[in-house]
Amino acid sequence: MIFTSKQNLNTVYKNLLHKYGEKLKQQNINIYSQEILGAQISLEKYKKDYKGVLFGLESFRQGIDLAGDMLKCVILVKLPFAVPTDPVQLTQMEIEKDRGRNPFLTIQIPEMIIKLKQGMGRLIRTETDKGIIAILDPRIYTKQYGHLILKSLPDYNIINTFLELKNKYSVYYPNSEKEMITINSNSF
Numbered sequence: 001m002i003f004t005s006k007q008n009l010n011t012v013y014k015n016l017l018h019k020y021g022e023k024l025k026q027q028n029i030n031i032y033s034q035e036i037l038g039a040q041i042s043l044e045k046y047k048k049d050y051k052g053v054l055f056g057l058e059s060f061r062q063g064i065d066l067a068g069d070m071l072k073c074v075i076l077v078k079l080p081f082a083v084p085t086d087p088v089q090l091t092q093m094e095i096e097k098d099r100g101r102n103p104f105l106t107i108q109i110p111e112m113i114i115k116l117k118q119g120m121g122r123l124i125r126t127e128t129d130k131g132i133i134a135i136l137d138p139r140i141y142t143k144q145y146g147h148l149i150l151k152s153l154p155d156y157n158i159i160n161t162f163l164e165l166k167n168k169y170s171v172y173y174p175n176s177e178k179e180m181i182t183i184n185s186n187s188f
Contacts, residue, residue: 001055001075002119008077009035009055031055062118067125073132074123079139079149080115081108109145113152120153132159132168 003009013033017024024031032042033055043064046054054060061080082089089111093103116135123131133156140146159165 001053001077002061002080002122003055003057004078004080006035006057009033009057012077013055027051029053034060060122061115064122065125066122067129071123071131073134074119075134075136076116076119077136079112079135079137080119081112105145109148113149116149117153132165134165 001009001012003012010033013031013035016031029051030045030049031053032046032049034042034057035055036042037045039056039059042054042056043060046052047066047070056064058080084090089107092107096103096106120133123129123133140149157168159168
């Protein structure tokens with residue numbers, strides 16, 4: 001899972017362990033958090049654990065290579081917009097406004113799409129790689145700019161329900177049905 005904020009990562013991590021810790025332990029599923037173990041240690045532990053789950057921040061969006069079966073699913077919790085207080089971006093936005101352009105459309109959306117594709121690129125590294133990319137941010141459907149994002153992505157199938165996801169997952173990984181656990185996303 002790739003998060004855009006430390007607070008969100010820590011909240012989901014704590015809630016997940018609190019509500020599902022025993023179930024995860026019974027199924028030998030470990031969660032490796034960049035915030036708890038650090039980026040390098042969490043990544044190394046994840047690489048050795050077939051059933052592991054990796055929680056990371058921005059550095060995991062760009063800086064890791066887990067080709068093949070090392071990675072089956074990438075969950076992008078939020079669309080990766082730049083921090084609106086970044087002085088460089090604020091200056092660029094002012095320049096765009098002075099030119100009569102909408103900086104949200106000319107700067108923020110294109111930069112966010114690049115980061116989104118980088119996050120997706122953690123999963124698909126070679127022509128034979130396959131898997132599931134889950135974008136949990138509802139803005140991709142609820143905001144006017146959502147169609148720009150969807151249009152910019154490579155070929156994909158949209159899955160809207162857990163049942164559809166489960167069916168698609170079992171097609172990609174036929175022996176993994178017994179490994180799946182169901183966690184209600186409303187729990188967070």
